[in-house]
Amino acid sequence: MVILLFFIAHWYLSLLMQTFFLHRYAAHKMFTMSPAWEKFFYILTWIFQGSSFLSPYAYGVMHRLHHAYADTENDPHSPSFSKSLFDMMWKTKNYYNNIVHKTDKIEAKFKAGVPHWNFMERLGDLWLSRLGWGTLYLLFYLQFATAWWMFFLLPIHFLMGPVHGVIINWYAHRYGYVNFKVDDTAKNLLPFDFLMMGESYHNNHHKFGGRANFGFKWHEFDPTYPFILLLNKLNIIKLKTNNDLKYM
Structure with a gap:
């Protein structure tokens, strides 16, 4: 039970x-926040993503490219130009690493x-x-796992960020x-997005790239949107009211 709760x-x-933070803030700037809060969410990203930490900078740039060149040869991750799921993941990794190490030739506007x-x-x-976080996950499983099959969840912990991305x-x-x-x-992958916190309403998002609420129909509940509204009410972020933003 402890292991399943930890995984969830x-x-x-x-x-x-x-x-x-990475998608709606870094890539789309659907809301603003102070430099101090930005650093706070940077640290939370490192803690919560752990061994699969994704650079907010690289993610933001790459996602903007995805919107600008979706399903073309210039798309960093398109099934239409990949032989398989793993081929797409490998191409995405190379794009990501080039941005992180600043060896890319991406236009400044992105x-x-x-x-x-x-x-x-x-x-x-x-x-x-990354190895430190991975070791902590392993030690936690060694302490609390009650069945051998639970250890098959560890690779998902190690690669949590990329797993979410590839879905x-x-x-x-x-x-x-x-x-x-x-x-x-x-x-739109799921009619009720219990799994991806609104991310699976991908068609909606590609149509309205600057809209903070990814859901449209009555059954399309975006669990992240109430969280954004709460932070906006607490003046931690300032939600933009103009939905006609860049990189739609």
């Missing part, structure tokens, strides 16, 4: 940072305003950090339903 907590806390805290970017990308970048471009006509293959 890691799944949703890691995903929360990915959808709230990098404008994307948050970058050099200390946390470096710390999160260190192998010592949307691969499956939500191949399976699901469509609410809006768009110029790419983005689909």
Whole structure:
């Protein structure tokens, strides 16, 4: 029971940072926050994503490219230009590493305003950090696992961020339903998104890239949106009212 609760907590806390901070803030700037709060959420991202820490800067730049060039040869992660799920993941990793190590040739407009805290970017990308988090997960399982099959969950802990990414970048471009006509293959993967905290409403998001609430139909509840509204009410963030933002 303890292991399952730990897995569920890691799944949703890691995903929360990915959808709230990396996606809706770093890439789309759907809301603003002070430099101090930005650093706070940088640290939370490192804690909650752990061994699979994703650079907010690299994620933001790469996701902007995805919106600008969705399902073309210039898309960093498109099933339409990948031989398999693993081929797409490998291409995404290479794109990501080039941005992290600043060896890319991406236009400056895609990098404008994307948050970058050099200390946390470096710390999160260190192998010592990744191995340290992975070791903590293993020690936790050794202490609390009550069945051998539970250890098969460990690889998901190690790669939690990329696992979340591939669910949307691969499956939500191949399976699901469509609410809006768009110029790419983005689909809504789940009619009720209990799994991806609103991220699976991918077709909605590709149509309205600046809209903080990813749900549209009555059954499309976006669990991240009430969290955003709460932070906005507490003046931790300032939600933008103009939905007609860049990188739609």
